[in-house]
Amino acid sequence: MRGASAVVGVGESAYYRWGEAPDTEFQLACAAIRRAVADAGLELTDVDGLVSYMEPRNDPLRLSAALDTGPLAFTAQTFGGGGNGAGAAVTLADAAVTAGYAGCVVVFRALAQGQFGRFGVGRSETRVGGNAAFTAPYGLKTPAHVTALQTAAYMHDHGVGQDSLAEVALASYAHAQRNPRAVAYGEPLTREMYHASRWIAEPFHLYDCCRETDGAAAIVVVAADRARDCPHVPVSIVAGAHGLERRGGVAAFCDPDFPTAHYGHVAEQLWTRAGVSPRDVGVAQFYENFTGPVLMAIAEMGFCEPDGLDEFVGGGNLQWPHGGLPLNTSGGNLAEAYVHGMGNVVEAVRQNRGESTCQVEDVELSLLVSGPGYAPGSAVLFGRM
Amino acid sequence: MREIVEAGGLPLLTPVNEAWFTSGEVAIQCCASCTTLQHPPEEVCHACGGTEFEIRVLRPRGTVVSHTVVHHAPSPALAAFVPYTIVLVSLDDAPHIRVVGNIDGPVSIGMRVAAHWEEFPTDEGPTIRLIQWHRMA
Ligand SMILES: [Zn+2]
Numbered sequence A: 001m002r003g004a005s006a007v008v009g010v011g012e013s014a015y016y017r018w019g020e021a022p023d024t025e026f027q028l029a030c031a032a033i034r035r036a037v038a039d040a041g042l043e044l045t046d047v048d049g050l051v052s053y054m055e056p057r058n059d060p061l062r063l064s065a066a067l068d069t070g071p072l073a074f075t076a077q078t079f080g081g082g083g084n085g086a087g088a089a090v091t092l093a094d095a096a097v098t099a100g101y102a103g104c105v106v107v108f109r110a111l112a113q114g115q116f117g118r119f120g121v122g123r124s125e126t127r128v129g130g131n132a133a134f135t136a137p138y139g140l141k142t143p144a145h146v147t148a149l150q151t152a153a154y155m156h157d158h159g160v161g162q163d164s165l166a167e168v169a170l171a172s173y174a175h176a177q178r179n180p181r182a183v184a185y186g187e188p189l190t191r192e193m194y195h196a197s198r199w200i201a202e203p204f205h206l207y208d209c210c211r212e213t214d215g216a217a218a219i220v221v222v223a224a225d226r227a228r229d230c231p232h233v234p235v236s237i238v239a240g241a242h243g244l245e246r247r248g249g250v251a252a253f254c255d256p257d258f259p260t261a262h263y264g265h266v267a268e269q270l271w272t273r274a275g276v277s278p279r280d281v282g283v284a285q286f287y288e289n290f291t292g293p294v295l296m297a298i299a300e301m302g303f304c305e306p307d308g309l310d311e312f313v314g315g316g317n318l319q320w321p322h323g324g325l326p327l328n329t330s331g332g333n334l335a336e337a338y339v340h341g342m343g344n345v346v347e348a349v350r351q352n353r354g355e356s357t358c359q360v361e362d363v364e365l366s367l368l369v370s371g372p373g374y375a376p377g378s379a380v381l382f383g384r385m
Numbered sequence B: 001m002r003e004i005v006e007a008g009g010l011p012l013l014t015p016v017n018e019a020w021f022t023s024g025e026v027a028i029q030c031c032a033s034c035t036t037l038q039h040p041p042e043e044v045c046h047a048c049g050g051t052e053f054e055i056r057v058l059r060p061r062g063t064v065v066s067h068t069v070v071h072h073a074p075s076p077a078l079a080a081f082v083p084y085t086i087v088l089v090s091l092d093d094a095p096h097i098r099v100v101g102n103i104d105g106p107v108s109i110g111m112r113v114a115a116h117w118e119e120f121p122t123d124e125g126p127t128i129r130l131i132q133w134h135r136m137a
Helices: A025-039 A060-067 A083-099 A130-134 A143-158 A162-176 A191-196 A264-274 A291-300 A306-313 A332-336 A342-353 B002-008 B018-022 B076-081
Strands: A005-012 A049-053 A074-078 A104-112 A199-201 A213-223 A235-243 A283-286 A365-370 A377-384 B026-031 B053-058 B061-070 B084-091 B094-102 B112-120 B128-135
Touching: A005 A025, A005 A083, A005 A342, A025 A060, A025 A104, A025 A213, A049 A060, A049 A083, A074 A083, A083 A104, A083 A213, A083 A235, A083 A342, A083 A365, A083 A377, A104 A342, A143 A199, A143 A291, A143 A306, A143 B061, A143 B084, A162 A191, A162 A291, A162 A306, A162 A332, A199 B061, A213 A342, A235 A264, A235 A342, A264 A291, A264 A377, A283 A291, A283 A342, A291 A306, A332 A342, A342 A365, A342 A377, B002 B076, B002 B112, B018 B026, B018 B128, B026 B094, B084 B112, B094 B128
Parallel strands: A049 A074, A049 A104, A283 A365
Antiparallel strands: A005 A213, A005 A235, A104 A213, A235 A377, A365 A377, B026 B053, B061 B084, B061 B112, B084 B094, B112 B128
């Protein structure tokens, strides 16, 4: 299965601060998909599969009609959480194309927080059901609070310092200064600004937190043999993985491995399937709704030991062009835009195409890690054909 | 801390979670078949698949395993009450069970804490008694 499918097109809408998009979420979705298909040199009638994650609003029935796609052969959406589903959605497209269930699958995510509500604002509820009943009454209302509890425990257990959180933010903002699409383009961040910024939920400062965005992004996946006819350098889906560790699904912080980013089992599958190790990765996109889970996932993916995180990420190691592991080279969810991690997917592909605004030289393998901190996690390794 | 709960929202009761949210004790679900202590309570025992449960009352004490001070109000209703502190507590009698709550005053990981309960009468059902934490004397 290794490398049997490839990404041949990428597309985005323009990215806006939440509430500032002139278009609706559905219009943004259509725009991103049209661009990705055009980028692939294909027609909308070639599209026979649609895959997304978390949010069923822009469903394949409405989209296929509005875009006048070909007859659909495959539709799917992953379970659980949010941005952690991006890589899983790519693996679904890979599985569909590789197994022959579809010939041309679009993976997309559209998110207009202005239209449908900000992720950073918890719902005002008088009664709370389900797992949230154990947390929301205490004012534990948003992902910032969930990941703050994970991160604080992890930092304590493994001696990780606040400056390591800063390193993740500094890398994203540095990279965004070269990316005109980035919402934070022209807004550089210094370490002093990071430490002086207000607390959101300790240990997260303002700059540890992702943007709230209106935008959409999409990619086009076809079989590897068909990819050679497309106009851009095709990018192979070398391997994908998603899932969670045993009993990682126990709710309300009672999972046995707490604090974890839920990436141990994903890493094991990914490296085994691809037959490579973290040392072989040239550049990485780690979804960052908040900086803390990125650090946890860097360790769980095998780039360093948990106790060695300060040393691994320190000294600008995550920053292009001199760092050993350039991270979130478009600016990511902190500084480019928060399209729920779909922007990370597009950037991972661009690095393999040689089109990033922080282009790493001679990228053989480009890693995507989606949504650490929430299970099931997912990851994809992109590579040269 | 009552005002945080009132702004955050009270739990919706179900047959499975009612003991935890109304008893005013550390009322943990205990499998009638295999005696596994399980939290949050579930409809099925994770250890044996059993669906009959009893309640085991544990001592109201534990150790802080994580905490966060929330400075940015996550909803308009909570804006008047920031900053507030959320703690995660591992129970002495069942360290694998971690319980969320609020706490007043300085807090650190490893700190010893004891539980108390806040009462919230409801119109339609039993009084809700929510576990909260304070530094152990
Ligand atoms: Zn049992």
